[in-house]
Amino acid sequence: MQRYDAIIIGTGQAGPALAVRLAETGKRVALIERGAFGGTCVNTGCTPTKTMVASAHAAHLARRAADYGVVLQGPVGVDMRRVKARKDAVVAQSSEGLEAWLRGTAGLDLIQGHARFTAADTVVVGERQLTAPWIMLNVGGRPAVPAIPGLDAVPYLTSSSILDLDTLPEHLLVLGGSYVGLEFAQMFRRFGARVTVVEAGPRLVQREDPEISAAIADFLAAEGVEIVVGAGDLSVAATPDGLRLRHGPGAVEATHLLVAVGRRPNTDDLGLDRAGVALDRRGYVTVDDALRTNVPGIWALGDCNGRGAFTHTAYDDYEILAANLLDGAGRSLRDRVMAYALFTEPPLGRVGMTEAEARASSRKVLVGQRPMTRVARAREKGETAGLMKIIVDGDTEEILGAAILGPGGDEAIHTVIGLMNARAPYGVLRRMMPIHPTVAELLPTLLADLPAPSRRADTALDETIEESFPASDPPSHTPESRIGRPSR
Numbered sequence: 001m002q003r004y005d006a007i008i009i010g011t012g013q014a015g016p017a018l019a020v021r022l023a024e025t026g027k028r029v030a031l032i033e034r035g036a037f038g039g040t041c042v043n044t045g046c047t048p049t050k051t052m053v054a055s056a057h058a059a060h061l062a063r064r065a066a067d068y069g070v071v072l073q074g075p076v077g078v079d080m081r082r083v084k085a086r087k088d089a090v091v092a093q094s095s096e097g098l099e100a101w102l103r104g105t106a107g108l109d110l111i112q113g114h115a116r117f118t119a120a121d122t123v124v125v126g127e128r129q130l131t132a133p134w135i136m137l138n139v140g141g142r143p144a145v146p147a148i149p150g151l152d153a154v155p156y157l158t159s160s161s162i163l164d165l166d167t168l169p170e171h172l173l174v175l176g177g178s179y180v181g182l183e184f185a186q187m188f189r190r191f192g193a194r195v196t197v198v199e200a201g202p203r204l205v206q207r208e209d210p211e212i213s214a215a216i217a218d219f220l221a222a223e224g225v226e227i228v229v230g231a232g233d234l235s236v237a238a239t240p241d242g243l244r245l246r247h248g249p250g251a252v253e254a255t256h257l258l259v260a261v262g263r264r265p266n267t268d269d270l271g272l273d274r275a276g277v278a279l280d281r282r283g284y285v286t287v288d289d290a291l292r293t294n295v296p297g298i299w300a301l302g303d304c305n306g307r308g309a310f311t312h313t314a315y316d317d318y319e320i321l322a323a324n325l326l327d328g329a330g331r332s333l334r335d336r337v338m339a340y341a342l343f344t345e346p347p348l349g350r351v352g353m354t355e356a357e358a359r360a361s362s363r364k365v366l367v368g369q370r371p372m373t374r375v376a377r378a379r380e381k382g383e384t385a386g387l388m389k390i391i392v393d394g395d396t397e398e399i400l401g402a403a404i405l406g407p408g409g410d411e412a413i414h415t416v417i418g419l420m421n422a423r424a425p426y427g428v429l430r431r432m433m434p435i436h437p438t439v440a441e442l443l444p445t446l447l448a449d450l451p452a453p454s455r456r457a458d459t460a461l462d463e464t465i466e467e468s469f470p471a472s473d474p475p476s477h478t479p480e481s482r483i484g485r486p487s488r
């Protein structure tokens with residue numbers, strides 16, 4: 001039996017940082033990984049997909065070159081072997097860098113193999129038995145495969161296996177029209193494949209507000225992505241050229257099928273029953289707001305706890321737990337302002353509540369919204385698809401959420417993320433002087449339609465400004481004055 005101060009299972013987005021932090025404080029740590037170092041994000045998630053999105057962007061821009069007055073000789077071609085090689089190189093750099101960091105950390109044993117509990121303080125990895133008073137789970141998840149008649153009998157791709165393709169599918173059918181499905185759908189369309197998205201729900205990305213879903217469907221359709229929503233009664237059968245997916249009375253024939261209908265946690269083969277760790281009905285480890293499971297000394301971080309499904313939520317889990325265990329902090333998941341992006345082009349940056357969620361909470365909801373066509377920078381870039389909206393509590397003047405679907409939306413949303421983390425009322429954003437010409441520049445304008453914020457909710461900063469300019473308000477920025485402002 002090998003004794004440690006802490007055992008961490010999984011090298012996803014929380015495990016490595018936590019292992020190094022614990023080792024640096026003098027603790028003896030075992031970090032166990034059964035697959036590739038870095039987990040989903042590095043190997044089969046964010047890193048490879050965003051690398052391939054960049055290749056797809058280059059192809060798309062090359063095809064649109066003439067729109068910008070740029071003349072290219074001959075048609076635009078995509079070499080999938082080179083796209084994959086570029087992706088593999090970026091992934092390898094991240095994974096190898098992580099492994100070197102972990103192997104170079106004193107007090108940290110990196111163990112390769114599948115970990116399984118035999119008791120609440122003991123895990124086995126192959127022949128090795130390890131015990132520790134602290135055990136942290138960072139086991140992540142994997143693609144879910146739905147029970148669709150005939151699916152077992154046809155070859156299908158998942159978000160992991162599609163990354164191994166080095167040829168272009170003739171016609172890619174993407175089952176599931178949400179984050180995974182839409183990023184791949186647009187990317188493969190731009191690589192030159194015919195692409196059909198089949199979504200069971202009534203619209204794409206149903207977690208978002210309807211006008212966001214509609215705008216995404218519009219720009220995908222404009223690029224030639226075929227979209228079927230409300231698809232029910234599904235069955236799949238092989239054909240000489242690939243497969244046929246029947247959805248009710250309709251059918252789609254394709255050469256390749258990507259199943260992108262969600263993920264499930266890697267908690268079914270961990271022996272959690274031997275440790276007595278409770279799961280919810282979907283198989284996620286149940287944790288409290290400090291990431292504690294029901295078993296003292298066992299915590300769960302990242303996707304496997306069902307409290308976030310993103311790289312940054314997993315990393316934030318690490319920061320919360322490390323601060324609580326090592327710095328005596330009292331950090332809690334309750335204080336997290338949820339944010340994420342969908343990396344289509346244009347991307348969707350999101351923070352906090354959707355309008356639908358805000359209205360369901362029976363608050364007095366105020367909404368400011370503008371189409372991207374009103375944003376000078378979007379017009380200048382020739383990328384006017386999308387919209388931006390911000391949602392405010394009319395009583396407390398708190399910013400409840402925002403969505404920016406447009407060029408740089410994934411970056412511009414951080415203006416709102418920062419203000420929400422500072423718990424700043426919307427008056428602060430309304431008076432901010434943004435940089436021209438940017439997408440974020442329109443954020444104060446979105447709020448111009450809303451009632452003037454009260455002094456009660458103004459910040460100390462506002463007080464200072466008003467003291468400096470007691471007799472007059474700062475000049476107002478109407479949408480038109482902003483948009484019509486000549487370039488500097």
Ligand SMILES: Cc1cc2nc3c(=O)[nH]c(=O)nc-3n(C[C@H](O)[C@H](O)[C@H](O)COP(=O)(O)OP(=O)(O)OC[C@H]3O[C@@H](n4cnc5c(N)ncnc54)[C@H](O)[C@@H]3O)c2cc1C
Nearest residue numbers: 010012013034035039040041045115140302303309310311
């Ligand atoms: C296609 C795709 C694109 C994505 N894009 C983004 C994005 O752009 N931005 C974003 O924020 N998020 C994105 N995500 C989500 C993101 O990848 C995950 O939220 C994140 O990786 C979760 O990290 P984690 O630490 O919870 O676990 P993971 O990264 O899943 O790591 C868990 C690790 O635990 C190991 N493991 C599991 N069980 C055991 C065991 N019993 N013994 C030993 N080891 C074990 C696994 O092998 C794995 O390496 C994407 C996901 C996918 C699928």
Ligand SMILES: NC(=O)c1ccc[n+]([C@@H]2O[C@H](COP(=O)([O-])OP(=O)(O)OC[C@H]3O[C@@H](n4cnc5c(N)ncnc54)[C@H](O)[C@@H]3O)[C@@H](O)[C@H]2O)c1
Nearest residue numbers: 146176178179180181199200201260261262309341342343
């Ligand atoms: N940009 C990002 O940060 C990013 C990118 C990709 C993935 N991710 C993470 O990965 C997770 C999984 O993403 P996802 O898109 O696979 O799952 P998801 O849960 O977001 O969406 C699954 C979609 O599939 C549909 N669906 C379910 N069953 C279906 C069926 N039988 N036929 C057709 N459609 C069906 C659902 O209605 C839903 O729209 C996300 O929660 C996200 O956290 C994040």
